[in-house]
Amino acid sequence: MNEFPLVFLITEDELDLNDLVNRITLPSTGAAVMFTGMVRGETIRDGRQTAYLEYEAYKPMAEAKMKQVAEEIQERWPAVEGIAIVQRIGKLVPLTPTVLIACTAAHRDSGVFDAARYGIDRLKEIVPVWKKEVGSLGEEWVEGDYIPKAGE
Secondary structure (H helix, E strand, O other): OOEEEEEEEOOOOOOOHHHHHHHHOOOOOOEEEEEEEEOOOEOOOEEEEEEEEEEEOOOHHHHHHHHHHHHHHHHHOEEEEEEEEEOOEEOOOOOEEEEEEEEOOOOOOOOOHHHHHHHHHHHHHHOOOOEEEOOOOEEEEEEEOOOOOOOO
């Protein structure tokens, strides 16, 4: 059986996007799909300016949930060869990458695009990461959509 590289990490360090994709690339890899979330400097819909975001997480629980997301991806898209799920925490200014979801596979038509999309959507849904937005309208904690179910 081939090695299945997995990276799931909460970090205060700058995200090295190339290194993270390299860590999940195998000799058989022909496709890598990466989603990177960034800090917006302005929100077009309401004209709000963002000075910075502050991300916080309970690392043991967040990394366990990231592992769960990776396992769900593996189960749904068995052709995926590697998965990286990384969330940066701390004070982050506009134009800074905050999150990376990357999936690799032998071919682009193997579900790798859908797997990466699922990864970011699921991360936002179940991984306990909190975000405070600081900007022109003051500061506020931005609520996510996740409400834990019994046993989660």
